[in-house]
Amino acid sequence: MTAAPSYLSGIRRLRDWLLTRDHKRIALLYLVSITVFFFIGALAIALVRLELFTPQDDLLTAETYNKAFSVHGIIMVWFFLIPSIPATLGNFLIPLMIGARDLAFPRLNLLSWYIYTLGGAFTLYAVLAGGVDTGWTFYTPYSSFFSNTHVFAAAAGVFVVGFSSILTGLNIVVTVHTMRTRGMHWFRLPLFVWALYATSAILLLATPVLAMTLVLMAAERLFAVGIFDPVLGGDPLLFQHLFWFYSHPAVYIMILPAMGVASEVITCFSRNPIFGYRMMAYAILAIALISFMVWGHHMFVSGQSMYAGMVFSLLSFLVAIPSAVKVFNWTATLYRGEIHFDAPMIYALGFVGLFLIGGLTGLFLAALALDVHLTDTYFVVSHFHYIMVGGSVMAYIGGIHFWWPKMTGRHYPEFWARFAAILMFFGFNLTFFPQYILGYLGMPRRVHEYAPEFSVLNVLSSAGASLLAVAYVLPLFYLAWSLRKGRHASANPWRATGLEWRTSSPPPPLNFGEQLPEVSEGPYAYDPDPKHGRR
């Protein structure tokens, strides 16, 4: 089995990576790049959590603090979370899962990585040249008239990286439409593919609006024309509408792929077919659709019309329905399953729990009256970190573990992986649960000092963040170790269904042998009979 050439064999020179058109190698390029950005973004927030260890301003000045959380937000949203699962796992797995030899446009795929890198270069320049202090939201007129920091470079980075998202989304949509193998009907697609398909649709429809919004903001800053400035006849709400038209769906760009990963992992490690496959697929599409109709809930206190607020509130509540369908179906998949607590499963179960808490607190924020109390407090910060970090990042790292044997041909060390997963879960809750309470008690976000009575909860949160840091660094070491020392993986170490497990680990350059696989049944044909022990 080791004799067969894999997509990793024969790589000698740098250009075998930099000029590759193989979706699997491009996925690894993304994996390395977004990991670098993840740790830069994490470093920025480490400074923030250190500053918040005490109520006084003893480590960072107010300006530096603003820059630290802005850089954290910009990097984590656009250079880590949005590309995380789609550009790494999605890139790697979609052709394998639908039985294709590559994505529809291999060169465009490589181009999108270069665009990502260019956008990253702009952002790193903005950071090194002195930073940006607008927050990741670039709200006008602060960003366009008042901030003296590197707004242009930061906005250029976000503008550029958006085109990388668009190209990735376009590639995925066209691939799923045109390159499914014989017998792979739409309702035989793995839920991961459904999730990435819906995500790509959002990327395509939302990202261009953000790009134009940033152009308008930059033009306002450059020419001092006040399209967003009420003093000059403009309207600041216009910026917020356009920005959140992108940035609310962007939340679903981050969470839908995570739902896809969780679906694959939970069904595999409970040896049960996924409960309600079709409903799961419809729920994904419903979430993607509703995601475009709720942006106004970010603006309840911004002065938009009360009636608009009521409609947006109602529509925001609607998102809870398909989300709940998914949580119930994951739970039902576990029922009478043969559950194995391997590391990917621990991550996936952690994802479900944290997503549940994050989702339910989202209902607090969708309620008009309560939101007035909670807007701009740590409650909001905690809510979206439960979704994006507790949800998306847990699922992303779980997915990396699940498909690590496929990607590298090696097993990760199981003990350390489980240890990191559990540490991540507890570290995360210790970091962010206190922030719900802090926010409810009224501690505002984005301020570098706070009233002394908030001290205990902030110390707890900072302590949790240090646990979380350990949990994030650990996989870096043991996964790197496993590349050379890990146990060799068979083609299908988890006894999983899905076409990606029908080819060798790591896969050959063209994914499958002479013949592409054919599909004759739906996904997740797991046999829950406990007599078939997995090991």
Place this chain on the structure above:
Amino acid sequence: MPMTRTPNMVGAESQVRHSLPGQAHAATLGMWIFLVTETLFVGALFAAYLLVRTVHPQGFILGSRETDIVLGSINTAVLLTSSLAMALAVDRLRADMAGAAARWMVATALLGLVFLGIKGVEYLLDWQHGLVPGPHFRPGGDQAPGMELFFFLYFLMTGVHALHLFIGIALVAIFAVMLRHGRFGAGLSAPVENLGLYWHFVDVVWIFLFPLLYLVHRT
């Protein structure tokens, strides 16, 4: 510059796809999806236009009257004619008349250049009349803020349109040369058809821009 192939990628190109029609189908779908993203891209500008015009109806009327209706109308005719030329190029290529197709594409590119030339003259006149937003914006009175925002959007929208047209002209020119070298034919017309889709899209955007910018309550 052709990409270097690694040893294990030799022959990959031909094996990735099932068939040539499949490839053409994928490329056409890709172009339509790209045009959807373009629609959203300019859509943000149309949304901005809608809001600002609602706030400053009078400023937009006065601003629109300052635009050059004669040059704008000529340009509209020029661009619509260029779309006709592009459509004829695709039609000739489907009939496997590559030479005629190439000539129509040259005509398309030239008409596009005429449009950009006229647009450049218009910008120059606008600048001389003090219609460029900023410290030198000339119109005064209580409608000045609305007029300035009108011209801000006017320059941004027509500028974004001109940029797209410029890219289109470059691509049409390149494709015309490739046609002469026999790179496309009746069996391989999808790339030219997709470029045609792009060209018509740029045209359609102008069809919306023209009344919104030049014809606001112009009596």
